[in-house]
Amino acid sequence: MPAQPLRDRAADNLRFIRSTMERAGSFTAVPGRGQVVIGATALAAAWLAARQPSPLGWTVVWVAEAFLALAVGGWAMIRKARAAADPVLSGPARRFWLAFAPAVFVGALLTVALYRADRAALLPGTWLLLYGTGVVTGGAFSVPVVPVMGVSLMTLGAAALFTPAAWGDWWMAAGFGLGHIVFGAIIARRYGG
Amino acid sequence: MAKSGAAPRRDETERTLKAERGGAAAAKLDRLIHERVRLGILSALAANDSLTFGELKGLLKTSDGNLSVHARKLEAAQYVAAAKSFQDRVPRTEYRLTAQGRRALERYLDHLEALIRAARG
Numbered sequence: 001m002p003a004q005p006l007r008d009r010a011a012d013n014l015r016f017i018r019s020t021m022e023r024a025g026s027f028t029a030v031p032g033r034g035q036v037v038i039g040a041t042a043l044a045a046a047w048l049a050a051r052q053p054s055p056l057g058w059t060v061v062w063v064a065e066a067f068l069a070l071a072v073g074g075w076a077m078i079r080k081a082r083a084a085a086d087p088v089l090s091g092p093a094r095r096f097w098l099a100f101a102p103a104v105f106v107g108a109l110l111t112v113a114l115y116r117a118d119r120a121a122l123l124p125g126t127w128l129l130l131y132g133t134g135v136v137t138g139g140a141f142s143v144p145v146v147p148v149m150g151v152s153l154m155t156l157g158a159a160a161l162f163t164p165a166a167w168g169d170w171w172m173a174a175g176f177g178l179g180h181i182v183f184g185a186i187i188a189r190r191y192g193g
Numbered sequence: 194m195a196k197s198g199a200a201p202r203r204d205e206t207e208r209t210l211k212a213e214r215g216g217a218a219a220a221k222l223d224r225l226i227h228e229r230v231r232l233g234i235l236s237a238l239a240a241n242d243s244l245t246f247g248e249l250k251g252l253l254k255t256s257d258g259n260l261s262v263h264a265r266k267l268e269a270a271q272y273v274a275a276a277k278s279f280q281d282r283v284p285r286t287e288y289r290l291t292a293q294g295r296r297a298l299e300r301y302l303d304h305l306e307a308l309i310r311a312a313r314g
Contacts, residue, residue, distance in 0.1 A: 007312030010305040016229070017236045017302070024237035024244065024252055 034076020
């Protein structure tokens, strides 16, 4: 048997094994279209929050947006999984949520703490940083674009922490609004819905 | 003149030796795993605790019948274990890689690497 074709076939099989393992280990049930909808609601929330006269009204708008985003995201994820005849909590999906949830939980606790300490101005940076962190860690088990989205959100969060508080809603609109729309569209186009 | 005649003979001998080494490594390849769909099933399961029939089908882009035939062969060799259940009254089959299957895949990878090394000389 000639050595060269044998080597080529062996190398080809190794590449096939590697690519199959990479695809199998990626969580593709992240709903791209759902993220686009979440981005649109976040833009609306930014507009509404900017018109609130008090920190309480501002916080209520964004917390309501968080719950709305959770509902839309959950519904879109279930829909995408069902369309592919996949279980909603398959192995990769479970790993994604286990890595994503701690940062979101910390974000919820800090929301209460910072609001009670009268430091609501720090919330945009905190939320963007922690949500971005969750997306990066969860994204380690997902398609490559997801961690990139997380890093972008973290960058915006860092910028929000060190710029005037009045810019908060702009950073929120850029991260939760445009960020979700742009990356959601990429996921929807490349990874099916 | 003597040098120019010896060089092609040496090249030919080296090629023969490489082919023999490659042939020996190729002969050791597990034929059950060597088939693409079966290799895909084992590779995918090596990267996950378990995968459903639907997940494997989407991942390997193959038909129900084809996947079913190849999965059964791997089950018969005890390389994978299948658990059947119902979810919302829909039958669901979940596959896992057995310890035997993982060892077989590792052996197969070792043989592929040996093949490449032998071909390089």
